[in-house]
Amino acid sequence: MRQPLNRNLVSALSRQTHLSFVQTEAHNHIQRLRNCSDFVSAASLHSKVLKSGLLAHTFTANHLLNCYVRLRRIDHARNLFDEISEPNIVSWTSLISGYVDVGRPGIALCMFGKMPGCSVMPNEFTFATVIKACSIFSDLRTGKEIHARLEVFGFRVNLVVCSSLVDMYGKCNDVDGARRVFDLMGCRNVVSWTSMITAYAQNARGDEALQLFREFSHLMSDRPNHFMLASIVSACSSLGRLVSGKVAHGAVIRGGHDLSDVVASALVDMYAKCGCLDYSDKIFRRIRYPSVVPYTSMIVGAAKFGLGKLSLELFSEMIDRGIKPNDVTFVGVLHACSHSGLVDEGLEHLKSMFDKHGILPSTKHYTCVVDMLGRTGRLDEAYQLAKSIQADQNFGALLWGTLLSASRLHGRVDIAVEASKQLIDSNQQVAGAYVALSNTYILAGEWDKAHNLRSEMKRNQVRKEPGCSWIEIQDSSYVFYAGDVSSCAQGTEVVNLLRELESRMKERGYVGGSNGLVFVDVEEEAKGEILGLHSERLALAFGLINTPKGGTVRIMKNLRMCTDCHEAFKLISAIVERDFVVRDVNRFHHFKNGFCICGDFW
DNA sequence: ATAGGGTTAG
Numbered sequence: 001m002r003q004p005l006n007r008n009l010v011s012a013l014s015r016q017t018h019l020s021f022v023q024t025e026a027h028n029h030i031q032r033l034r035n036c037s038d039f040v041s042a043a044s045l046h047s048k049v050l051k052s053g054l055l056a057h058t059f060t061a062n063h064l065l066n067c068y069v070r071l072r073r074i075d076h077a078r079n080l081f082d083e084i085s086e087p088n089i090v091s092w093t094s095l096i097s098g099y100v101d102v103g104r105p106g107i108a109l110c111m112f113g114k115m116p117g118c119s120v121m122p123n124e125f126t127f128a129t130v131i132k133a134c135s136i137f138s139d140l141r142t143g144k145e146i147h148a149r150l151e152v153f154g155f156r157v158n159l160v161v162c163s164s165l166v167d168m169y170g171k172c173n174d175v176d177g178a179r180r181v182f183d184l185m186g187c188r189n190v191v192s193w194t195s196m197i198t199a200y201a202q203n204a205r206g207d208e209a210l211q212l213f214r215e216f217s218h219l220m221s222d223r224p225n226h227f228m229l230a231s232i233v234s235a236c237s238s239l240g241r242l243v244s245g246k247v248a249h250g251a252v253i254r255g256g257h258d259l260s261d262v263v264a265s266a267l268v269d270m271y272a273k274c275g276c277l278d279y280s281d282k283i284f285r286r287i288r289y290p291s292v293v294p295y296t297s298m299i300v301g302a303a304k305f306g307l308g309k310l311s312l313e314l315f316s317e318m319i320d321r322g323i324k325p326n327d328v329t330f331v332g333v334l335h336a337c338s339h340s341g342l343v344d345e346g347l348e349h350l351k352s353m354f355d356k357h358g359i360l361p362s363t364k365h366y367t368c369v370v371d372m373l374g375r376t377g378r379l380d381e382a383y384q385l386a387k388s389i390q391a392d393q394n395f396g397a398l399l400w401g402t403l404l405s406a407s408r409l410h411g412r413v414d415i416a417v418e419a420s421k422q423l424i425d426s427n428q429q430v431a432g433a434y435v436a437l438s439n440t441y442i443l444a445g446e447w448d449k450a451h452n453l454r455s456e457m458k459r460n461q462v463r464k465e466p467g468c469s470w471i472e473i474q475d476s477s478y479v480f481y482a483g484d485v486s487s488c489a490q491g492t493e494v495v496n497l498l499r500e501l502e503s504r505m506k507e508r509g510y511v512g513g514s515n516g517l518v519f520v521d522v523e524e525e526a527k528g529e530i531l532g533l534h535s536e537r538l539a540l541a542f543g544l545i546n547t548p549k550g551g552t553v554r555i556m557k558n559l560r561m562c563t564d565c566h567e568a569f570k571l572i573s574a575i576v577e578r579d580f581v582v583r584d585v586n587r588f589h590h591f592k593n594g595f596c597i598c599g600d601f602w
Numbered sequence: 603a604t605a606g607g608g609t610t611a612g
Contacts, residue, residue, distance in 0.1 A: 030603090163607040231609060262610045266609075292611080328611055
C-alpha cells in the first residue's frame with residue numbers, strides 16, 4: 001500500500017529537482033544573455049540554449065531574441081523569431097522594435113499588421129513601438145489609424161504611448177495634433193514635455209517651444225535633461241535669439257550637460273546663427289570627438305560669415321580626421337564657395353562629392369552652384385546648369401529663384417524672363433517671381449514691360465505678401481515690414497538715427513551697397529570695433545552693433561525678404577532707441593567656463 | 603519576468 005505512495009513521492013521529488021535544475025539553468029542563461037554584448041558570445045549562448053532544449057521556453061527565447069536585437073543582428077533575430085513555437089506579445093514587440101532600431105520601419109509596420117492574424121493582441125509596448133515607426137516614416141495616415149486603434153484598446157492614458165504620439169504628430173508636421181494629445185495627457189514627464197517642445201522647435205514655432213519650456217520650468221520640479229536642452233538651444237538658433245540662447249547655455253552648464261556632444265552641437269549652431277562664431281568655435285574645440293554634425297554646423301556658420309576659406313579648412317580637417325561628410329556638409333561647403341567667390345574650388349568640390357565621397361548631388365547642391373556661378377556673373381553657365389537639372393517640385397522654385405536674382409543682379413533680362421517663367425510654372429513663390437521680373441525690367445529701363453507685368457498681376461489677383469524683418473531684444477521680438485518706417489512707433493527718430501549711423505559708418509570705411517549689413521562683435525573680449533563690411537556674403541548673416549551706452553545689441557534680418565542695408569539700418573536704429581534707454585542687458589550676464597552666459601529669465 | 607517614448611547640422 002505504501003509503495004505507490006513512496007514512488008509517487010520520489011517521482012514528485014525528482015520532478016521538483018529536475019524543475020529546479022531547469023529553472024537554475026534557464027536563470028543562468030538569462031543572466032548571461034542579459035549581459036551579453038558581442039555577437040560571438042550571443043551565438044555561443046544560442047547553441048547552449050538550443051542544446052538544453054530551453055528554446056522551447058518562450059521566455060528564454062525572448063531573451064535571446066532581445067540579445068540579437070540589442071546587437072542589431074536583425075536577421076538573426078528574425079530567424080530565431082520564426083523558430084519560436086509560441087511567440088508571445090513580447091516576442092512580437094521585440095522583433096518589431098528591432099526593425100525600427102535598424103531603420104526599417106516599413107517591415108515593423110508590416111509585422112504589426114500581421115499580428116491579428118496570429119491572434120496576438122498588441123499592448124502598450126507594441127503601440128509605442130509602432131508609433132515610433134510612423135514618426136520615422138513621417139506617415140501621418142498610418143499614425144492616425146494606429147492612434148484610433150489604441151484609443152479603442154484603452155491605451156489613451158498611457159504615458160509612454162502618448163509621448164510617442166506627440167512625437168509622431170510633431171515629426172509628421174501636425175503640431176496642433178501633437179498639442180491635442182499633449183493637452184489630454186493625465187500625467188506628463190520630462191520625455192512628454194520634450195516631445196512637445198521638439199514638435200514646436202522642429203516646425204518653425206520656436207517661440208512656442210520657448211514658452212512651453214518656461215511652463216515646464218514653472219510647473220515641474222524635474223530639471224531639464226540634455227534631450228530637452230538640445231531642443232531648446234535649437235529653438236533659439238532658429239529664432240536667432242542670442243539672449244535666450246545664452247540663458248539656455250547657462251542652464252546647460254548648471255545642469256552639467258556641457259559635456260554632451262549633442263547639446264554642444266546645438267550650441268555651436270546657435271552661436272553661429274546668432275552672430276557669435278567665436279563662441280561656436282570655442283564650444284566646437286571642446287568637443288573631443290566631433291561628429292559630422294558639429295563639423296557641418298561650423299562649416300555652415302563660417303560660410304555665412306563670409307569666411308569661405310575657414311569653411312574649407314574645417315572641411316579638410318574633418319576629412320583628415322576620417323569623419324565622413326554627408327549631403328548636408330556639402331551644402332555648407334558649396335555655400336561657402338558661393339559666398340566667398342571661390343568658384344573653381346566650388347566646382348571641384350561638386351565633382352569630388354560623388355567621385356571621392358559617393359554622394360549624389362541633389363537639387364539643393366546644384367542650386368548652390370547656380371548661385372555661385374550667378375554671383376560672379378557666369379550667368380550663361382548658371383542657366384545651362386539649371387536647365388540640365390531634373391529638379392524636384394520643392395527645390396525647383398529655389399533653383400529658379402536663385403537664378404532669377406542673379407540675373408537681376410547682373411541685368412540679364414533674357415535669363416530673368418526664362419527663370420521667372422519657370423518659377424511661375426512651378427506654382428511656388430509666384431508673386432515673388434512677378435515682382436522680381438518686374439524689377440529686372442525696371443533695372444533694364446524697360447518700363448512698359450514692367451508696367452504690363454504689374455497690370456497682369458492685378459488682373460490675375462497676384463499679391464505679394466509684404467516682406468518683414470524682426471529683431472530680438474531680450475526675450476521679445478519686434479517685427480518690421482519692408483518700406484514701412486511708420487510701423488515703428490518713433491518712425492522719424494528712427495530715420496534720423498539711421499542717417500546718423502549711415503554717416504558714422506561711412507566715416508569708418510563702410511561702402512554702401514545693395515546688400516550691406518553692419519557687423520560687429522560686441523562681446524566683452526572684443527569690444528568696440530565697428531566693421532564696415534559691404535560684401536554680399538553678409539546678406540546671410542546677423543548684425544551686431546555697439547550702442548552709445550556700451551550695451552550689447554544684435555539684429556536679425558529676414559534674409560529672403562529684405563536685402564538692402566537701408567532695412568538693416570532701420571532695425572539697428574530701432575534697437576538703439578528702444579532697448580538701451582530702458583534696460584541694462586549686462587546685469588544678467590555672468591561668466592562661466594570662458595563664456596558670457598545669462599541668468600535665468602524663466 | 604523578457605519588449606516601449608524625447609536630442610544636434612541644410
